[in-house]
Amino acid sequence: MVDVSQARGAEGPAISMKSRLSSYALPIFLIALIAVSGIVSPAFLSTSNISNMLLQVAPLGIVVIGQAFVIILRGLDLSVSSVMATAAVIATGFSGQNSDVLSILLIAVGIGIATGLVNGWLVTKRSVSPFLATLATMIVLQGFRFAYTQGAPSGNVPPLFRLIGSSTWHGVPYNMMLLVVLAVVFGVVLAKSRFGREVYITGGNPTTARLLGINADRVTIIGYVISGALAAIAGLVLSGYVGIVDNWVGRGFELDSIVAAVMGGISLSGGQGGILGGLFGAAILVVVFNAVLLFGLPVQLQIIIKGMVIVLAAAFYVRRRI
Template sequence: MAHTEQMAPARDILRTYGIHIVLAALIGVTAILSPAFLSGNNISNMLLQAAPLGIVVIGQVLVILVRGLDLSVASVMATAAVVATTFSGQDSDAFPVFVVAMLIGLATGLVNGLLITKRNVSPFLVTLATMTLLQGMRFAYTQGAPSGNVPPIYRVLGSQTFYGVPYNLMILVVLATVFSVLLHKTTYGRQVYLTGGNPVMARLVGIHADRITIASYVISGGLAALAGLIYSGFVGIVDNWVGRGFELDSIVAAVMGGVALSGGRGTILGGLFGAAILVVVFNAVLMLGMPIEFQIIIKGIVIIAAAAIYVRRA
């Protein structure tokens, strides 16, 4: 009994700070094996890569908190990126590009939310369907080969820095702060947690659970569209697969960060730490000179680990 009581504080520390410890350990080990890992250029590059994923993770966290998931985010990103090259490619078109991309993202989220809440369709099937639908529409529109230039402002936001700090990271910090405050300091946030934690109780106390769920999917779609515009500026070229893999990466990041797939538990900050771990792992593969295929293998290992962590917590 005494031994168990002595172990309890250690378990509490691991439960609370486990993801921070893992991230610190990954950075430390990689830095020892490859000193260039902590160079200013590499850190800036990792932050540039992490920001679009982090923006998507924020929306994914909101969706998972209400017992859902969103597989359409990567397809929304790619569609937004294609939209970014549809106009003349001048800064004068930056605002129309933003409006059209956001409308696509918000509409996709609205369709997802309505089908899930009003037709009781599985979130997996609904978002898989909208993902496929957007892919088909995108390929039909571009004939499989999108062309055009991204407005310069998106290149600046996606790939440039201000005194070493990436602009897209600034956007991520602002969004993370806004939505964290929204979750923890407002009525909407309390309703999100109650809707995900106990939908029946939420309805009994007068919460419009369907509206909360729909709002979460709409926000997720909008954030995915924004991430697509920023990511298109980062990669510099646009194809039909911009953001490919972000749907799984965002879910894995959220779960590693302590967001429960059963809903009602987790934080945006935790999800962002999970995203940071993924970015560090993928970057470490390159810095250590491993074949790029190892990223896929490691991603599979990370998914298995995330599933194990989730089962353990549950």
């Protein structure tokens, strides 16, 4: 007869090793994706292309940080792209000098915070679904933006935004440095602070949160405010990267940020995940977008490959959680 305790003892190390390896599934997938892309096209691993990818991942990563809070709280934020575009339009609405940077930052972040407050109020106080609430604010912001610009934004992005959005220091983009700072700050808030614990408890079960004395509505509203504020910052960074602003700057970031967050292990059912995983998801998306363009593939095939990689990465993550 086999000793049950011996069987468990033999199985234990194997499970432990499997668990340890599975925790690196997403980074392994990213490294493999980079390696395969480099083999197919050596230009992919050139210094200039790597620097370009880092420049591209920063704005998306900043949005993903805010989206992470909202998704952990059982929501989603479709208004982030419209907040980004509005912030970018504001960046060109002044004299184009560095003396206007503080005013631009305050107005843009203020609009992001106001959008987050409206989203949070609709979701918590009016019981509107996050999809409809954030879709509505997205459309309203578009309307205000088109009315303000008359459909054709004009003006110059201040040099400081150009520096942060498109320049590097010893090969490291300034916008990537900003992303790292924001990721560390909000990562600590989410993982170590009392508010972070309230976010996870509220996202896991709002009823339990209320029984524990947590103001679930307040926590949810703050989550949307964080998302709106970070989307505004990302819009300013992106305006510095592209240089020329139109009414659709940041278009598609609402879906890309959600996909990156979910791919990184942030559960749509709430209460699970972290910022680091979401950032890995953002990096995977940027690598895929860059690779299919670099390979010169037809547009239709590009879309198919992007979708396949997203599905594979998501399946890889889900498999390691089982």
